[in-house]
Amino acid sequence: MINDIKRLKNILTESGIEKQEAQAEIDFILKYFLNIKLEDIILGKKMDSNLIKKAFEIIKERAKTKQPLMYILGFTIFMNNKFLVSKDTLIPRVETELLIKTCQNLINKNSKVLDIGCGSGIISIMLNKLKNCYVDSCDISVEALKIAKANSQNLKSNVNFFQSDLFDNVQNNYDLIVSNPPYIPLKIKDTLQDEIKKHEPHGALFTNDDLGIHFYKKIIKSSPKYLNPNGYIAFELGINQAKFVKDLFLSNHFQNIKTFKDLNDIERVIVAQKLE
Numbered sequence: 001m002i003n004d005i006k007r008l009k010n011i012l013t014e015s016g017i018e019k020q021e022a023q024a025e026i027d028f029i030l031k032y033f034l035n036i037k038l039e040d041i042i043l044g045k046k047m048d049s050n051l052i053k054k055a056f057e058i059i060k061e062r063a064k065t066k067q068p069l070m071y072i073l074g075f076t077i078f079m080n081n082k083f084l085v086s087k088d089t090l091i092p093r094v095e096t097e098l099l100i101k102t103c104q105n106l107i108n109k110n111s112k113v114l115d116i117g118c119g120s121g122i123i124s125i126m127l128n129k130l131k132n133c134y135v136d137s138c139d140i141s142v143e144a145l146k147i148a149k150a151n152s153q154n155l156k157s158n159v160n161f162f163q164s165d166l167f168d169n170v171q172n173n174y175d176l177i178v179s180n181p182p183y184i185p186l187k188i189k190d191t192l193q194d195e196i197k198k199h200e201p202h203g204a205l206f207t208n209d210d211l212g213i214h215f216y217k218k219i220i221k222s223s224p225k226y227l228n229p230n231g232y233i234a235f236e237l238g239i240n241q242a243k244f245v246k247d248l249f250l251s252n253h254f255q256n257i258k259t260f261k262d263l264n265d266i267e268r269v270i271v272a273q274k275l276e
C-alpha cells in the first residue's frame with residue numbers, strides 16, 4: 001500500500017509538478033478521498049482497492065491534463081467544510097478565510113448581508129452558518145449558482161441565491177455588502193500558472209482595467225442605495241490594490257477604513273463604513 005502512495009506521487013512529479021505541490025496533493029487525496037492516515041498505511045491497514053484504483057485514475061488525469069486537482073475531484077475543503085467546485089466556480093482560496101473572519105466581527109444574528117459574486121458560495125454559506133444571519137447572495141454565472149445552491153443544501157445553510165449582474169437584481173438593503181470580486185488585470189494573465197489561466201473561469205478572475213479595480217469601483221459607487229445607515233462594505237483585495245480601493249472609498253465618502261494583512265503580510269482585506 002505504501003508503494004501505491006509512492007507511485008501516485010511519482011506520477012505527479014514525473015509530469016513536471018513540483019515535489020512540494022505533489023506531496024500536498026497526495027496528502028489531500030489520502031485525507032479527503034481515501035480517508036486514511038499515512039501512519040495507518042505504514043501500520044499495514046488495508047485500503048479499499050476500488051478507491052485506490054480511482055485514486056490512480058484521478059492522479060493520472062491530473063498529470064495528463066494539468067487541471068487543478070480540486071476540479072477533477074469535484075470538491076475542496078474550506079474552513080473544515082466540504083464544498084463542491086466545478087469549472088464554473090473559482091477554487092476557494094485560503095486567503096478568503098480572512099475576509100470571512102473579518103466580516104464575522106462586523107455582524108450579528110440580526111444583520112442582513114449581501115455577497116456579490118458568490119462563486120461556490122463559501123462566503124455566504126460560512127457567514128450564515130457562523131452568525132445565523134440573513135444572507136442574500138448573487139453571481140452573474142447561472143452555473144456557479146447551481147454549485148453554490150448545492151453546497152448550501154449539503155451544508156444545511158440558509159442563503160438566498162439569485163442571478164444578478166452586480167446590483168441589477170438586488171432589491172434589499174444591507175448592514176454588510178461583502179465581495180471577493182474578480183481582481184486580476186487581464187494584461188498580467190500570461191504571468192499566471194497554467195492551472196489557473198487555462199482552467200479557472202475567466203469571469204471569476206479577470207478585469208479589463210490596468211489596476212484590477214473595476215469591480216471595487218462599481219460596487220462602491222452603487223452601494224449607498226443598498227446600505228443601511230452605518231452599513232459596511234468588505235472586500236478581498238489583490239496584491240497592491242489597498243491604496244487604490246482606499247481612495248475609492250474616501251472619494252465616495254466612506255469612513256472607518258481599515259485593512260487587514262494575510263499571513264504573507266499582504267493587505268488582503270479592506271473594510272469601510274457608510275456613516276449616517
Ligand SMILES: C[S@@+](CC[C@H](N)C(=O)[O-])C[C@H]1O[C@@H](n2cnc3c(N)ncnc32)[C@H](O)[C@@H]1O
Binds near residue numbers: 091117119120166
Ligand atoms: C473571485 S470569484 C469569487 C468567488 C467566491 N466568492 C470565492 O470567494 O471563492 C468572483 C466571482 O464573481 C462573479 N462575477 C463576475 N462578474 C460579476 C458580475 N458582474 N456580477 C456578479 N458576479 C460577478 C464570478 O462569476 C465569480 O463567481
